[in-house]
Amino acid sequence: MYDYNDSSELVLIRKAQRGDVKAFSELYARIYRELYRFALYTMKHPQDAEDAVSETVIAAYENIHKLKKEESFRSWIFTILANRCRRKLKTVQKMEELPESLAAAEQDHAESCDVRKAFMKLDEEDRIIVACSVLEGYASAEIGRMLGMNPATVRSRKARAIDRLRRILA
Template identity: 60%
Template sequence: MSDYESLPELVLIRKSRGGDVKAFSELYARIHKDLYKFALYTLKHPQDAEDAVSEAVISAYENLGMLRKEESFRSWIFRILSNQCKGRFRNRQQMEELEPEMAAPERDYAELHDVREAFGILNEEERIIVAFSVFGGYQSDEIGNMMEQKSATIRSKKSRALGKMRSVLE
């Protein structure tokens, strides 16, 4: 067990802000799985998810000085990842519009699973809200802060999104 594994998250954040790469690596190790799950369910493609997480982590490391509250590290890095996912999603849509004659992508057999199919019917914003809630463990007020919307609006959108998913799963 390294010295860093036993340190509280806030201590790691402070060390990272001071330029300690090992401290940032430990922060990344603690949150990587949640970041990847969020990106995968948002983008639906493993390689895109890995790329989005990598870019988000690099951006977070480079901009760590812009983090206003150390307690908000997780929501801050998820917001960065959310922006990366939105950008990739828009780029993919543009590519599909420009190249409709391209061969269909290889079938993702995981899409045959009911939950993934249900998640796939959600629009981009709904996927992000559900992913923040389910994979990030964030409350409506935290998601609202990240997405610059009222918590009541987030609760309403989340409820509608879960209803859509439920209708596919029934």
């Protein structure tokens, strides 16, 4: 996991904000797997996940000069990704009308869609906390540094978000 006491990522962020393409590419290389896993978990289709990550990276590159706090880079880019995924899901859901004859065969898919829909009902910051913790294995302290929160706040928000997911899925 990334430690913000190591200034190499912060240096890359500052260089990227000044237009250094190579620095932005290095940032992207460091975070791509996490972005892709988050998008894949959210979208469930590899091509949709890849599209969401690509669009996110383009948007982040074009807008990195607007990033106010370098320490917030990861939460900032995950927020962009969460927004892209949500827009793509709305489009995909409108296009996915299953005939009744396929409904039984798609039960597992439907259950995973329910989890995805429940996940998307969380607010963006809670989705980032749950995804970083559950999917990526970040500790509360690491998530807290990324989001500028106290680790105890991260833990309590994660617990409330998971409880909310349980209630939605019950």
